[in-house]
Amino acid sequence: xxxxxxxxxxxxxxxxxxxxxxxxxxxxxxxxxxxxxxxxxxxxxxxxxxxxxxxxxxxxxxxxxxxxxxxxxxxxxxxxxxxxxxxxxxxxxxxxxxxxxxxxxxxxxxxxxxxxxxxxxxxxxxxxxxxxxxxxxxxxxxxxxxxxxxxxxxxxxxxxxxxxxxxxxxxxxxxxxxxxxxxxxxxxxxxxxxxxxxxxxxxxxxxxxxxxxxxxxxxxxxxxxxxxxxxxxxxxxxxxxxxxxxxxxxxxxxxxxxxxxxxxxxxxxxxxxxxxxxxxxxxxxxxxxxxxxxx
Amino acid sequence: xxxxxxxxxxxxxxxxxxxxxxxxxxxxxxxxxxxxxxxxxxxxxxxxxxxxxxxxxxxxxxxxxxxxxxxxxxxxxxxxxxxxxxxxxxxxxxxxxxxxxxxxxxxxxxxxxxxxxxxxxxxxxxxxxxxxxxxxxxxxxxxxxxxxxxxxxxxxxxxxxxxxxxxxxxxxxxxxxxxxxxxxxxxxxxxxxxxxxxxxxxxxxxxxxxxxxxxxxxxxxxxxxxxxxxxxxxxxxxxxxxxxxxxxxxxxxxxxxxxxxxxxxxxxxxxxxxxxxxxxxxxxxxxxxxxxxxx
Numbered sequence: 001x002x003x004x005x006x007x008x009x010x011x012x013x014x015x016x017x018x019x020x021x022x023x024x025x026x027x028x029x030x031x032x033x034x035x036x037x038x039x040x041x042x043x044x045x046x047x048x049x050x051x052x053x054x055x056x057x058x059x060x061x062x063x064x065x066x067x068x069x070x071x072x073x074x075x076x077x078x079x080x081x082x083x084x085x086x087x088x089x090x091x092x093x094x095x096x097x098x099x100x101x102x103x104x105x106x107x108x109x110x111x112x113x114x115x116x117x118x119x120x121x122x123x124x125x126x127x128x129x130x131x132x133x134x135x136x137x138x139x140x141x142x143x144x145x146x147x148x149x150x151x152x153x154x155x156x157x158x159x160x161x162x163x164x165x166x167x168x169x170x171x172x173x174x175x176x177x178x179x180x181x182x183x184x185x186x187x188x189x190x191x192x193x194x195x196x197x198x199x200x201x202x203x204x205x206x207x208x209x210x211x212x213x214x215x216x217x218x219x220x221x222x223x224x225x226x227x228x229x230x231x232x233x234x235x236x237x238x239x240x241x242x243x244x245x246x247x248x249x250x251x252x253x254x255x256x257x258x259x260x261x262x263x264x265x266x267x268x269x270x271x272x273x274x275x276x277x278x279x280x281x282x283x284x285x286x287x288x289x290x291x292x293x294x295x
Numbered sequence: 296x297x298x299x300x301x302x303x304x305x306x307x308x309x310x311x312x313x314x315x316x317x318x319x320x321x322x323x324x325x326x327x328x329x330x331x332x333x334x335x336x337x338x339x340x341x342x343x344x345x346x347x348x349x350x351x352x353x354x355x356x357x358x359x360x361x362x363x364x365x366x367x368x369x370x371x372x373x374x375x376x377x378x379x380x381x382x383x384x385x386x387x388x389x390x391x392x393x394x395x396x397x398x399x400x401x402x403x404x405x406x407x408x409x410x411x412x413x414x415x416x417x418x419x420x421x422x423x424x425x426x427x428x429x430x431x432x433x434x435x436x437x438x439x440x441x442x443x444x445x446x447x448x449x450x451x452x453x454x455x456x457x458x459x460x461x462x463x464x465x466x467x468x469x470x471x472x473x474x475x476x477x478x479x480x481x482x483x484x485x486x487x488x489x490x491x492x493x494x495x496x497x498x499x500x501x502x503x504x505x506x507x508x509x510x511x512x513x514x515x516x517x518x519x520x521x522x523x524x525x526x527x528x529x530x531x532x533x534x535x536x537x538x539x540x541x542x543x544x545x546x547x548x549x550x551x552x553x554x555x556x557x558x559x560x561x562x563x564x565x566x567x568x569x570x571x572x573x574x575x576x577x578x579x580x581x582x583x584x585x586x587x588x589x590x
Binding site for chain 1: 323324325326328329330333376380383385386403404405406408409411412413415416417419420422423424429430431433434437438440441442444445446447450451453454455457458
C-alpha cells in the first residue's frame with residue numbers, strides 16, 4: 001500500500017493541529033489546574049483521524065486545508081472530552097488510555113469531569129469563531145457539531161452502549177451503538193470539511209455515505225484488533241471486550257465474518273467517495289489506513 | 296414592595312419556557328433513559344431567574360419577549376447541566392436539590408454525567424437554531440454562551456470554588472469565584488436579551504454592569520440565607536456553608552456587613568440600569584426580588 005502522500009500530509013497537519021490546540025488552551029484566562037487537565041488529554045497523542053478527515057476533505061475540494069484548522073481543533077476537543085468522561089470510574093473505569101494514566105487518575109475525578117465539560121464548551125466557542133465570510137456557514141457548523149456530539153449522536157451511542165453491557169446484542173443494536181458513538185463525529189468531520197468547502201448537496205450526500213461506511217469500518221477494525229491486536233500498540237489489554245462481556249462484530253459474526261464485513265464497508269465507503277467526482281486520493285488512502293491500522 | 300406586574304409576567308413566561316423545554320427534549324430521537332434524565336432535572340422547578348432576565352431585558356427594549364424563548368431555554372439547559380454535575384459524588388456530593396433526590400440518585404452517576412453532557416451540548420444546538428435574520432447575531436450568542444459557561448466563566452468558577460474549599464479566602468478570591476460561578480451566566484442572560492434586541496454598545500455596557508452587580512447581590516443573599524433562611528424554603532439545611540467550612544460573605548464581613556454589601560450591590564445594579572434609558576421596570580422589580588428573596 002502506498003501511503004507516502006498521506007504520510008507527509010498527516011505529519012504536516014497533525015503538527016499544525018497540535019500547535020493550534022496548545023495555543024487555544026494557553027490563551028484561556030482560567031485557573032491553571034483546569035488548563036493543565038485540558039492540555040494533558042489533548043496532548044495524549046492519538047491518530048487525529050477526525051482532524052485528518054477535515055483536512056483531507058478540504059484538500060479534495062482544492063481548498064487550503066488550513067481553512068479547516070479551527071473546525072478540526074473543535075472536533076478533536078469534543079473527541080477528547082468524550083474519552084475523559086468515558087474513562088471515569090462510573091463509566092468504563094479505565095486507568096490507562098494510550099498507555100498513559102487517564103485524566104481522573106492524574107487530576108482526580110472532579111477536575112476530570114470539569115476538564116471534559118470545559119473542552120466540550122470550548123469546542124463551540126472555537127467553532128463559532130470560524131472567520132467565515134458567510135456567518136450562516138458557522139451557524140450550520142455549530143448545529144451539526146451539536147447534533148453529532150449530543151443525544152442524537154455520540155451521547156446517545158454511549159448511553160445505548162452502557163445499556164447493552166452484559167447483554168447479547170443483535171447486529172442491528174450493535175450498529176446503532178457504533179453509528180452513534182463513533183460514526184456521527186467521524187461523519188461530521190467529513191461534513192465540516194464539505195461545509196467549509198461549500199460542497200453541493202449531492203456531494204454532501206455522497207460524502208455522508210462515505211463517512212457512514214468509514215465509521216462502521218473503523219469500529220469493526222477496532223473489534224478485530226481487540227481479538228488479534230498487539231497490546232503494546234493498541235495501549236489496552238487484548239481480549240478486554242471478551243473479559244468485559246461486550247458484544248462485538250467478531251463475537252456476532254466470527255472473526256472471519258467480521259473481516260468480511262470490514263471489507264464490505266471499506267468497499268462501500270470507496271464507492272461513495274468515487275461518486276463525489278473530486279481528487280479524493282488522500283481520503284482513499286485514509287480509508288485504506290483505517291482498514292489496515294494496527295492500533 | 297409592588298411586584299404584581301413582575302408576578303404576572305413571570306408566571307406567563309415561566310410557563311412558556313417550561314413548555315418549550317419539554318418540547319425540545321421530547322423531540323430528540325434518543326434512548327429514553329437519557330431523555331428521562333434530562334426532563335427530570337429541567338422540570339425540577341426553580342426560580343428560572345436566568346430565563347426571566349432574558350425575557351425582561353427584551354421587554355425593556357419593547358421587543359416581544361417570546362423572541363428570547365430559544366435563548367432562554369438554552370441558558371436554562373446550561374444552568375441545569377451545571378447543577379447536575381455539581382451535585383455528583385466527586386463534586387459536592389449532594390443527595391437533594393430543591394427537596395428532591397438529585398439526578399445521580401435517581402438515574403445513577405453515569406447517566407447523570409451524560410445527561411449533563413447532553414444538556415450542555417443541546418444548548419448550543421438550540422442557540423444555533425435561533426431564526427435570526429442576521430446569522431452573525433446567532434454566531435455572537437453561541438460564542439458568548441460558551442464564554443459564560445466555560446473555563447473563563449462558570450467552569451472556571453467551579454474549579455476555583457473547589458480549590459478554595461477548607462481554605463480561608465480573601466474577599467477578592469470569594470468574588471472571583473462568584474463572579475465566574477454564577478455571575479457570568481446571569482450576566483449572559485441579560486446580554487442575550489440585549490443582543491437579540493440589537494442594543495447599542497453603550498446600552499450593552501450599562502446592562503453588563505447591571506448584571507455584574509445583580510450577580511454579586513444574588514450570591515451575597517444566597518450566603519445570608521444560609522445563615523438566617525428557612526430550611527424548608529431553601530431546600531437544604533441552614534448553616535451548611537459553616538458545616539462545610541465554606542468561605543462566605545457573612546463569614547468574612549459579619550452578617551451586618553454582608554447585608555450592607557448586598558444593599559451596595561443592589562444600588563449599583565439599579566444605577567446602571569437607569570443609565571440604559573429604557574423602560575426597565577421589570578428588571579428593577581427582578582432586582583428587588585433578588586435582594587428580598589427568601590429561597
